[in-house]
Amino acid sequence: MNSAFRKLQASFALHSHVFDQTSLLFRASLSVKWIQGSLLLANERQYRTMPTHGIGRYKHLLPKEAPKKKKEKLQMKPIKMATDTEYGTLNVKVSGYDMTLVEHYSQYIHNLCNRLGVKVAESYALPTKSMEVMVMPEQGTKMYVDAVLKTHERIVQLSQLNAAFCPIFLEVLLKNQPEGVQLSVKQHTEADYHARYKARPELEGLMAQIN
Template sequence: MNFVFRKLQASFTQQAFVFSQTLPVCRAAPSVQCPTWGAAFVNERQHHSMPTHEIGRWKHLMKKRVQKKKKDRFQMKPIVASTDSAYGTLNVQVSGYDMALVEHYTQYIHNLCNRLGINVGLCYALPTKTMEVMLMQEKGTKMYVDAVLKTHERVVQLRSLDTMLCPILMDVVLKNQPEGVKLSVKEFTEEDFKGRFKERPEMRELMSQINY
């Protein structure tokens, strides 16, 4: 019996020794394979292949915006005709050498018209005009530039101005006119519209060459 028991004990220790040697290999294998298996499981997004019936989408619920055609900014608007009780289209022109004074006075006229309920069609600036003051030497015929004067001009365009309200407006505007600023009121014409743009003689020469 002792011999049999010793033999069984020896075989059991050998199996335990073999199992202890193979156990780390078995434990190491899943630790190496688990990350790749887990990554493959996470990357497999099977729900993309399933029909969602547009769940979570909202763009198809909004109305499609119709793109508006760009209007021509340089197109002349029709001139309002004068009546017995109202003037037509009037241009209130403010000009001067100091641009700050011209800008502030134009802004004052615009705000005053808004408070009195006068329809202001446009408020724009005309091209700056430059004038050189030449002087001649006392002993000689040569002339030199003494100063350069720049004239700034702004226009406030009024439409359908009431004849009863016009004297009140002009009285208030003239009393608050600053020094060095000129004020004039005239009817709007097609020439005034063309005066808003700078002339380009080079373009005229090219157009004449093309026509010929």
């Protein structure tokens, strides 16, 4: 009885082992078939049949920007007139042949105004002026250019400067004035406004013909 039962157990174990091996082979064959099918689908490149317009475009996703306004023509600001206690619009002009000195001194004036509470309306550069130095030799009458001097100018425009404080302010500027740099202060006029732009006689002639 025991021997028959043992034989039955052995045969059952053998059948279960064979069943397990068969199920593993079946699963492996299914996975191989699925991999082969996916490879075939990938090699077919079905995406080539899809439309490609619009790919890579993103501007339609961005918010719409307001149209840019055209730049208006620069117009001269109204000149402030002097009163009993304050000056109107003053131009502190710095000029010289060395651009570095002129630039640094104009920056010093601007920073000094900021520290002392003097209102600076504008700070800008004027067009560079060139002057040729002609030399005549001892023998001969033909002159030739010996050097070209370039004058650099900067304007620091002050507004409503206190009349009582003005002498002290100018004294500080004169004491810190570097060598080779000229300093002048004058009332701002309409001619000074037009002087900051380069003259274009050809364009002005064409505009005159059109008008």
